[in-house]
Amino acid sequence: MGGLAIGTGEFAAMGLLPSMADSFDISVSEAGYGVIAYAFGVVIGGPFLAVLTAHLPRQRVLIGLLAIVLAGNLATALAPEMICWLTARFISGIPHGTYYGIASLVAASMVPKGQRASAIGQVMLGLAVANLLGVPFSTWLGQVAGWETTFLVISVIALVTLALTFYFIPFVAGDSTATPIKELGVLKQADVWATLLVATIGFAGMFSLYSYITPSLQNLTGMAESTVPWMLMAWGAGMVIGNIVGGKCADRAMVPSLYGILIWNALFLAAFAFFATDIWSSVILLFLIGCGFALVPALQSRLMDVASNAQSLGATLNHSAFNLSNALGAWLGGIALSVGFGWxxxxxxxxxxxAIGIPVFALSLVLARREG
Known part of the structure; x- marks a missing residue:
């Protein structure tokens, strides 16, 4: 439920960019700043909250984070002008990384180490389901009832999730030995930074396309805007499959799996540019690109390995990196569109x-051997 609320709140904005652009009388590429604002909320808020809350009981932390999710999405729905909207998007992103990081730590603690990536994949399944069901529904709802309605519904989901977390998540102690200095010590490790760089660059490719998926599909295939929500279900289905398979593959062979996922993403993103000229080829390619979400549980587990002495911050930094990739992809994709390179x-x-993520991952392995 947490993944559904947060994931829908993050990705619904991408599918509704044209509607929000019209509402504030700006271009679609300018509306992309809302995507960037959310991403920077994750990048800045995640590490800050992780350091401050590492010693606290996990359930209380999750409840506090969900309260921020609720407030941010409600403020997004009620924003009267663009600057307020951008601020609300930034606030909405603040709890994102810490929520997934803490939830991943709780899940990983419940299973043997050899099943950790699979357990993390189950936590991330909420995010994948958000793209399979939440985003298509919210995109359709935004088109027929106004984009503001979408974020009101997301606020309700966050409220329900908060209540469920209060009643059903058991007490899980924080790290009683955690201190800001100890947590921040992980930033001295070169292999941690290299792993984060893999997430930032290697996953930015998916966001470069996803940030502008609605106008891209409309212009490349000629489909109506009302068809896009159903197309997004193909992407979401791929994410669900990739999330499950990626976790299992990473448990069996971490390094080969990460290489394979990065190559997969590069190939099928390139294929979309040349072959997504009709609805059916677009459906197939969106599904295959969505499968590249397998990178998330694999890299999450990898980062927990290299950041062993600062688990809270390490688990959170991964999501900060993924959302920095969100901002990077949206920015570079927007530049390509603004200079007239086509959809x-x-x-x-x-x-x-x-493709750049592949040699960066190779560098991270070299650095990890030296750190070891």
Whole structure:
């Protein structure tokens, strides 16, 4: 439920960019700043909250984070002008990384180490389901009832999740030995930074396309705007499959799995740019690109390995990196569009970014051996 609320709140904005652009009388590429604002909320808020709350009981932390999710999405729905909207998007992103990081730690503590990536994948399944069901529904709802309605519904989901967390998540102690200095000590490790760079660059390719998916599909295939929510279900279905398979593969062979996922993403993002010219080829390619979400549980588990002495901050930093990739992808995709490269250009930018992630991952392995 937490993944559904947070994931829908994050990705629904991308599917509703044209509607929000019309509402504030700005261009679609300018509306992309809302995506960037959310991402920077994650990047800045995640590490800050992780350091401050590492010693607190996990359930209380999750409840506090969900309260911020509720407030941020409610403020988004009620924003009277663009600056208020951007501020609300930033606030909405603040709890994102810490929520997934803490939830991942709780899940990982419940299983043997050899099943950790799979357990993390189950936590992230909420985010995948958000893209399978939550985002298509919210995009449709935003088109027929106004984008503000979408964020009001997300606020209700966050409220329900808060109540469920209070009643059903058991007491899980925080790290009683955690201190800000101890947590921040992980930032001295070069292999941690390299792993974060893999997430930032390697996953930015997916966001380069996803940030502008509605206008890209409309212009490349000629489909009506009302068809886009159903197309997004193909992406979401791929994310669900990738999330499950990625976790299992990472448990069995972490390094080969990460190489394979990065190559997969580069290939199918490039394929979208050249072959997504009709609805059926777009459906297939969106599903295959969505499968690249397998990178998330794999890298989450990898980062927990290299950040062993600062689990809260390490688990959270992964999501800060993924949302920095969100901002990077949206920014570079927007640049490609603004200079007139065409609606296939975000996918091309995405393929290049995913390909760059491959040598960056190789560098992270070298650094990890030296740190070890």
């Amino acid at each position: 296939e250009s975000p996918a091309i930018v995405g393929a290049v970014l995913a």
